[in-house]
Amino acid sequence: MKVKVDRTKCSGHGRCFAVAPEVYDSDDEGFIVSDADGTIEVPEGHEDGARLGIDSCPEGALSAITADATASTNEGAAS
């Protein structure tokens, strides 16, 4: 599983690395760290934490890329 980051939306709320520090990290200003292609590789076994991070983002800046390559964000989800 990978997580896609929309850098135009990340505003440094820091919820992702607060709820799932094993998946997400922050830079010196408090914004999310991602690979150069704007994605984050989720370590095996930490998929639930990755999803909690996605569902916790107030900006909807994160979305899941699963094996079938479909992306899903938390937009409109009453999770």
Added chain:
Amino acid sequence: MSTPPWGRDFHADYDMNAVELNEHYDEVVDDLVRTCPVAHSPAGEGYYILNKYSDVQKAAQDWETFSSKDGFLPNRPEGMPYWYPVECDNPFHDALRAVLNPFVSPKAIAKHEPAIRQTVNDLIDEFIDAGVVEIVSQFANDVPGRVFCQVVAGMPAEDMPFLQRSFQAGLVGPVEERGGAMTRALEHIGRYLEQRQAEPPRGDIVDAVLNFEYPGYEFVDKAGTISQVTQGGIGTTGFVLAGALYHLAKHPDDRKRLVDDPSLLPVAIEEFLRFYASAPQLGRKTTKDIEVAGTTIPADTRVILSFGAASRDPEICPRPTEVDIGRSPNRHMAFGGGPHRCLGSHLARLNLRVGLEEFLRRIPDFEVPADFVPEYQVGVTRDMITLPLRFARDRAAVR
């Protein structure tokens, strides 16, 4: 529509300072978020109010359409100076935030935790032998005030009583004395900045602001920035701290859970932040005609983003009228959104966690007087005026 029980039609005659809002805030915004995505106020220049989470989120992110250049206040008093970085747009906004953010990021503030714990315990020492405390003036506003001024901005300890008294009077004192008290505090901070300018640098947030150069950003603006970030955290964090202690006084089961297992506090604090929305309504101004939920808002129009209503939107938050200290995920907007997301949000969370950890450890059992009914005041911010608590002195732990 017919006049609702709270005596004012907030759909077409909204007023962010209405007395009805003080008493009925939760009911008013619960009605708006369910039945009125875009409310209107005819007051003064007139303004619109966005209430749905998805609309508030989109507007907060779209800073080019919903500009902060003309400030966050509807019917802004003439000549009132703008506060940076909250009342400006890019590129200046991001340039100033890039200078400030590194001092208040989650990693940067972690080093302050021992000093914050000391500050919290010093405050608790002042009232623990009495068995009674008025939380707002003796604890809740003093924690963020002292932490920012002394721990983060390096102001001398002997200035704290004056600053605390001034901020307290400026925030919840008699209305006619608030302006003067706040001005005295801000002048004091201006003198501190002058003194710091003459001293060797310490490499802290004050030096970063003093050294930041941008066309048109003068010394008076620098003092305004430091004043804004000082003041921005006091009443707001204070209200969440008071709200949390009020909830825990009224709900012994929740209190026992957190006393027995303080590791549950970070999740519970997100719920206190959501429920006790302390900066619930901040404005922008449109730069072009824009349609929101079927309403066309003309260019150059004031629009209030109701972060308080958005955090109670049933579309993102099941059972939004209940305090659920285990709620997860919790996608609230207590700290706003978009590029203007509260600068001090991470410091606020740290203050709340350490403040509640130490309070619950030393005073695990407390109550409000049976006849106490909390009174609130709502504007751009929301405050609880007082919160008296009583506790058994023999149960109170030593530090």
